[in-house]
Amino acid sequence: xxxxxxxxxxxxxxxxxxxxxxxxxxxxxxxxxxxxxxxxxxxxxxxxxxxxxxxxxxxxxxxxxxxxxxxxxxxxxxxxxxxxxxxxxxxxxxxxxxxxxxxxxxxxxxxxxxxxxxxxxxxxxxxxxxxxxxxxxxxxxxxxxxxxxx
Numbered sequence: 682x683x684x685x686x687x688x689x690x691x692x693x694x695x696x697x698x699x700x701x702x703x704x705x706x707x708x709x710x711x712x713x714x715x716x717x718x719x720x721x722x723x724x725x726x727x728x729x730x731x732x733x734x735x736x737x738x739x740x741x742x743x744x745x746x747x748x749x750x751x752x753x754x755x756x757x758x759x760x761x762x763x764x765x766x767x768x769x770x771x772x773x774x775x776x777x778x779x780x781x782x783x784x785x786x787x788x789x790x791x792x793x794x795x796x797x798x799x800x801x802x803x804x805x806x807x808x809x810x811x812x813x814x815x816x817x818x819x820x821x822x823x824x825x826x827x828x829x830x831x
Contacts, residue, residue: 702716704794704798705791705794708790708791708793708794709787709790712787712790713757714754714757714787715750717740717742717746717750718750718753718754719787719791720740721736721740721747721750721751721754721760721774722754722759722760722776722780722783722784722787723784723787723788724736724739724740725760725774725775725776726776726784729775730763730773730774730775731773731774732771732772732773732774733747733748733751733772733774736751736774751774758777758779758780759776759777759780759783760774760775760776760777760780761774761775761777762774762775763775
């Protein structure tokens, strides 16, 4: 039975982020940052300093692509690469001090965008969406836990 839904789920997981990016562009066009750049900033804000490989995994992009994104954000003064004091081979990407207010503004714009999108959606549909996303998240957490055991 799961195979009947796999193709539909894969398709939706592919389409939804692309539609969010396309639909939200006008909200962020005056920011001067691309959607992957915004996502990277939000990830570092959420998880703290991360290595390129960790960012690559979370963004599902090759290390070389993420490194290029970091290069551009570094030129803008939004992130910095920092070597670990103990193991100099370890390099993490961190937010700079002056980026906190920018991320707060971006977060507000993102929330405003989603509020606008869902403005006329009935509450019962919104609850169903939230429950479905929470369930999907739980399923992947359970799968990850099982996969780590093997």
